[in-house]
Amino acid sequence: MDLTFAVQPNNMTIHKEGYKSIAIATLVFALLNILSFFFISAALPWLSWLILVATFGLLLFILSFFRIPNRNMTFGDxxxxxxxxxxxxxxxxxxxxxxxxxxxxxxxxxxxxxxxxxxxxxxxxxxxxxxxxxxxxxxxxxxxxxxxxxxxxxxxxxxxxxxxxxxxxxxxxxxxxxxxxxxxxxxxxxxxxxxxxxxxxxxxxxxxxxxxxxxxxxxxxxxxxxxxx
Structure with a gap:
């Protein structure tokens, strides 16, 4: 059977199509949490923490979406x-x-x-x-x-x-x-x-x-x- 396997030489990376989306998501994450810290955290600390956790989860999702994992590729004529x-x-x-x-x-x-x-x-x-x-x-x-x-x-x-x-x-x-x-x-x-x-x-x-x-x-x-x- 003409079937071969090859391992990608790199570790997991981020795809180039994600650079702009990730930059925007990082900016939104930082801006929302800065505003939350100055205007919400003193009166409603639980809400400030909720915003932090929710926005951090969204940022991780965006990063995960554009991932390119290291894999054993399959080849065959x-x-x-x-x-x-x-x-x-x-x-x-x-x-x-x-x-x-x-x-x-x-x-x-x-x-x-x-x-x-x-x-x-x-x-x-x-x-x-x-x-x-x-x-x-x-x-x-x-x-x-x-x-x-x-x-x-x-x-x-x-x-x-x-x-x-x-x-x-x-x-x-x-x-x-x-x-x-x-x-x-x-x-x-x-x-x-x-x-x-x-x-x-x-x-x-x-x-x-x-x-x-x-x-x-x-x-x-x-x-x-x-x-x-």
Missing amino acids: NKVICPADGKVVVIEEIHDTEYFNGPRLQVSIFMSPANVHVNRNPVTGDVVYSKYHKGKYLVAWHPKSSTENERHSVVLKRGNTEILVKQIAGALAKRIVNYLQPGMKVKQNDELGFIKFGSRVDVLLPVGTAVDVKLDQMVQGGVTVLATL
């Missing part, structure tokens, strides 16, 4: 690796009208706000399609979110096989970041993009592809084998 963390919510054959204009096997991963939100290339290949679509902000598990929500689709070509990866915004996710452009050559598990605050990623595979995950299974981006080509 004939393997499609999960592009995102989360739970598998769809495995079904669909008719794609965006790129293939034909039947494809769709596997969808729902990403909660608690998941790692960096998205990764499921295969090594050439970027042959990259397009952003404006849209709605239906909840990410809604059946129509794949075609009606704000989204960004890319197609990676490996040999004669083309795989579409679709980043989909949800009710909370209002910003999709995608780093790929047509003509680029990308490596398996390198960063594809990032979605802020909960979302969904669809992978469209050739019909008949052997899927290695099950419905409701929790998966890890860059680690879990999604399918075998």
